[in-house]
Amino acid sequence: MRCVTELRILDLTKEYRGGRRAVDSFSLTLRPGVLGLLGANGAGKSSLMRILATVTRPTSGRVLWEGEDVARRPGPLRRAVGYLPQDFGVYPQLTAREFLAYLAAAKGMRRRAARARIEELLDLVNLSGAGGQRLGAMSGGMRQRVGIAQALLNDPALLIVDEPTVGLDPEERLRFGSLLSGLGADRIVVLSTHIVPDVAATADRIAVMGGGRLLHHGSPEELLRTAEGAVWELTVEAGQLALLRSRFLLGGTTRTPQGVRVRVLSGQRPAPEAQPVAPRLDDAYLLLTAPATAERVAAW
Structure with missing residues (x-):
């Protein structure tokens, strides 16, 4: 059994040229389990992941791995981390x-140990029968599983995966989520994504990022509670949809024989006929990250 590990992020900021802050005063403590890091493209997730993987340095703030400052002693974290970046590249031949x-050779692993570890990982990611297949001939999902295998070569205590399911079909996404859930049993797994269902199926903790800042951190149930009493459904004619969208934040629409069934996110009943419904994680995520359009008008 692996010893309990801890990663502390303290008031972390990353600025780029022109003063743009990709990460802004971000603080969080991580322990074994799967953290789903949610945020729109441009929210700062990838910049944060690169800092945690020691690929880049923060402008200010600290990252502590097992109580030690990574800026002063990056070696222990570098030996403990496995990283699958968003732009994971392969040699197709x-x-x-x-x-x-x-x-494995680049990581300094001995050849015999590396061979055994590679076969173990190919089996783990369900690629035992495809180990001899060229990467250029593999599907996107298979290449992502090879990406996870390379991130696990050193049996990391911290596994970071950045937008791993973009472009994958639903079956591959489910398989990938199941794999990450199992890996989170005795290590810290950080899953960065903007796809809410991936987090809902995988993570036991969720952090929501926006504008480089931490907007929320807690269990999926705690995130759901932030949307209680703010989700409604009603049916409108198709011609009314544009006006409704201009006045309220919409969580989704469904065409029905009676009209368009609309999911409205608002702190107030958007129309007399609107009925309250139970929130979903994507409702809570939208309420946290979208502009506050729902309160700009008094009534529909």
Whole structure:
């Protein structure tokens, strides 16, 4: 059993040229389990992930791994981290085994230990029968599973995966989520994404990012509670949809024989015929991150 690990992020800020803050005074403590890091594109998730993976340095603030400042002693975290970046690149002419062997050698692993570890990981990501297949001939989902395997070569205590399911079909996304859930049993897994269902199926903790800041952190149930009493449904004619959208934040629409069934996110009943419904995680996420359009008018 792996010892309990802890990663502390303290008032972290990352600025780029022109003064743009990608990460702004971000603080969070992580322990074993799966953290779903939710945020729209541009929210600062990838910048934060690169800092945690020691690929880049913060402008200010600190990252503590097992109580030690990573800026002063990056070695322990670098040895403990596995990283699957959003722009994970592969050598298309190499087979999965060749690619993993190349990376194992780059990490300084002994050849015999690397061979055993590669076979173990190919089995873990359900690619045992495809280890001899060239990466260029694999599907996007298979290549992402090779990406997870390379991130796990050093049996990391901290696994960081940045937007791993973009472009994957629903079946591959479910398989990927199941794999990450299992890996979170005895290590810290950070899953960065803007796809709410992926987090709902995988994470035991959720952090919502917006404008580089931490907007919310808690369990999925705690995030759901932030939307209680603020989700409504009503049916309108198709011609009324544009006006409704201009006045309220909409969580989704469904065409029905009676008209368009609309999910409205608002702190007040948007129309007399609107009925309250139970919130979903994507409702709570939208309420936290979208502009406050729902309160700009008094009534529909």
